[in-house]
Amino acid sequence: MIQPIVVVRFLACALGLVLSNNILAKELNSKEFGPYIVYFNALPTEFLTPEIAERHRITRSRNRILLNIVVKTKEKTLEIATPAEVKAQVKNLLGQITTAEVRPVHEGSAIYYLAEFNVAHRELLHFTLEIKPSASRETFVVKFAQDFYTR
Numbered sequence: 001m002i003q004p005i006v007v008v009r010f011l012a013c014a015l016g017l018v019l020s021n022n023i024l025a026k027e028l029n030s031k032e033f034g035p036y037i038v039y040f041n042a043l044p045t046e047f048l049t050p051e052i053a054e055r056h057r058i059t060r061s062r063n064r065i066l067l068n069i070v071v072k073t074k075e076k077t078l079e080i081a082t083p084a085e086v087k088a089q090v091k092n093l094l095g096q097i098t099t100a101e102v103r104p105v106h107e108g109s110a111i112y113y114l115a116e117f118n119v120a121h122r123e124l125l126h127f128t129l130e131i132k133p134s135a136s137r138e139t140f141v142v143k144f145a146q147d148f149y150t151r
Contacts (some may be wrong), residue, residue: 033140037079038131039070042146045116056105058116062150067100069113071131085139086113087130092123121150 030039045053045064053060069086072079086102100115119125129142 031140031142032074033138035074036082036131036133036136036140037072037074038129038140038142039072040068040127040129040142040144042067042117042125042127042148044119044148044150056114058114063119065117065119065125065148067102067115067117067127069102069115069129069131070111071113071133073133073135081109081111083111083134084113085130085132085134088115089128090117091126091128119148119150121148123148123150 029041030037032038042065044062045058045060045066046062048058048060048066050060052058058066067088067090069088071082071084071086073082083104086104088100088102089097090100091097098117100117102113102115105112105114117125124145124147126145127143130139131142132139
């Protein structure tokens with residue numbers, strides 16, 4: 001059985017790999033809304049180990065991407081995992097919109113929100129995330145775009 005800390009470390013490494021190739025990483029991987037911080041990234045599911053993919057029911061493929069979202073609340077010098085309602089849509093250059101099932105994953109005190117999308121080689125996808133932290137009356141919107149190279 002894979003320990004939760006292994007999953008946390010893997011997702012952190014995956015996030016680092018994706019962001020290390022992105023010159024705008026600081027601007028693209030998180031967004032603050034008052035006391036809330038939303039972290040997000042998207043990566044090909046083939047980057048996941050078979051064990052991680054199986055554990056979280058993720059289809060490994062070069063033509064599928066995993067959207068990973070984390071919502072935290074800032075409290076003094078800490079960031080606390082925050083339950084939220086999360087919705088995700090992706091739009092391609094043809095204007096086709098896909099809404100994904102976003103599922104929460106609870107591991108220890110961490111909460112991840114995961115969604116999967118299909119992607120083609122050299123495809124630019126525009127993501128729209130709607131996040132409503134459980135203690136908030138507001139819904140926050142995060143938009144970002146990312147190119148995917150699947151070959």
